[in-house]
Amino acid sequence: MSDDLQRCIDLLQQMIRTPSLPGQEGEMAKLVVNEMRDLGYDEVRVDEVGNVLGRIEGRGEAPDLMFNTHLDHVDVGDPAGWPHPPFGGEIHDDRIWGRGAVDIKGPMAAQVIGVARLLQGGKPPGDVWVTAVVQEEIGGVGARHLAESLPASIVVVGEPSRNTLRRGHRGRTELVVHIKGRSVHASVPEKGVNPLYALGLFLEGLGNLEMPEDADLGPSTVAPTLLRTDQSSANVVPGEVWQTCDWRNVPGQSGDDAQRLLAAIAERVLADPRACAGTEISVSVPEVDWRTYTGVHRPIPGAHPAYILPTDHPVVVAAEAICSAVLKTEQKSRVWQFATDGGHYAAAGMVPIGFGPGNEFLAHTVDEHIEIPALAEAMAVNEALARRLAVEAS
């Protein structure tokens, strides 16, 4: 085993043993900063929202290239449901187990250590940044900040992709439909305004929506998810209901478009005589406003934009060639099923390409683990991308 693979394993185990829920990434950030300093990165800093940025200086002959992951992870739920302790970082069967193993501490370790190989053997053509942002799991306040403050031309997004390339994904917007009526005792429903009749019509309208389709990503979709009323008693007509809708949009459709489409359904519902007279409906995209661990409040809409690169995009073509050469099999890029911070970078004019070790379908599960050989492979690809992508794509 190479020395730096052992170092990658040690780092990943330490990362998994350092819980870092959104808003609580401080210790994890320290760990990454110390590792980058130890490895000899030319510049290491933490920005005002708590993102970690490491830079390896280039020869000034190519645009800046950025590698990117996130410091946070989703909650573990009941630890008793895990086959191995979620914050243990234990090794079984050549795999490292625990929360964050694939989403996204394994890919992060493979970026931090793989890219550090540039510090031996000559400077890269342009500056190479390795960044890890805060609060990806709750809307991307860290990525939005980084996209404004560090305009690299190309971004390698390290979300797990089983060491294959990804060139886009649908976006995601969370919308809340608030239907207001008037609560009364359920024995005299005719005296109240029951919002659930309007909700029924609304859901029917939702099911009938015609969705745009993308050749690579398929159609936009919408799923009603959480449902809440203002009552907890079975013998009371509710006065208000809140229906959350999870909207996955293809490029060309935005979260604002989704909001307009839902508002149009709402208008039709209110014109329908089957909805109780006096019902009111509003559709909103709730803001996410979690304090960062550095103490910053920056409200953002609960939305990740979609993006897709065409198969003949120079960055896609170059990344496929580099990846194929390292992995010694022909690599064709595909798309992700889920949204990433790549959408924020694309919205800011950067070109995000995805590559990361680990099976993405293990993310957010109790079986989360990563295979050690996948880390070794990812480090080799990351090193090659860091040396060549900015030049070969231009």
Ligand SMILES: [Zn+2]
């Ligand atoms: Zn992730």
